[in-house]
Amino acid sequence: MKAIVIIFAFTIVTVLGSGLTDEQKEKLKQYKESCIAESGVDPTVVENAKKGEIDVNDEKLACFLNCIVKKIGIINANGDIDWEVARAKAPSSLSQEQIERIQTNCQNVAGSGCQKGANLVKCFKENKSSVLH
Incomplete structure (x- = not known):
C-alpha cells in the first residue's frame, strides 16, 4: 500500500520519504492549508519545520x-x-522491523493539548533517522 506516511504532511514526506500518489499529495496539501488556518502558525515556521527545524516550544x-x-x-x-x-x-520503504522499532520507541510519547502531536512528530523524526542508518 502506498504510504500517506507516518508523521505529518510535508514534513512527514520529508522525514519518511516520497512515494505518494498525486491524490495523496493533494490531500496533504489540503491538510497543511487547513491546519495552518486552524493553528494560526506562521507559514514561514511551517516551511522551516519542513527543513527539519522543528521548535516543539512553539505552541502554534x-x-x-x-x-x-x-x-x-x-x-x-x-x-x-x-x-x-x-x-x-x-511508507513501503520501511521494513516491518523498522516500523516496529519506531513504534516501540515512540509508543509512550506524552503531552497535553497540542504538545502530544508535536512530541510524536519529533519522536518519529528522530527514530526514522536511527532505523535507516
Whole structure:
C-alpha cells in the first residue's frame, strides 16, 4: 500500500520519504492549508519545520503538527495514538522491523493539548533517522 506516511504532511514526506500518489499529495496539501488556518502558525515556521527545524516550544507549530496527525488519523479524537493507522500508513520503504522499532520507541510519547502531536512528530523524526542508518 502506498504510504500517506507516518508523521505529518510535508514534513512527514520529508522525514519518511516520497512515494505518494498525486491524490495523496493533494490531500496533504489540503491538510497543511487547513491546519495552518486552524493553528494560526506562521507559514514561514511551517516551511522551516519542513527543513527539519522543528521548535516543539512553539505552541502554534505544535498545534499545527497535532492538527496534521489528527487529520491523517494517527491521533484519534480521544487524543490517543492509533498505531494501526500509523503502521498502515507507513511508507513501503520501511521494513516491518523498522516500523516496529519506531513504534516501540515512540509508543509512550506524552503531552497535553497540542504538545502530544508535536512530541510524536519529533519522536518519529528522530527514530526514522536511527532505523535507516
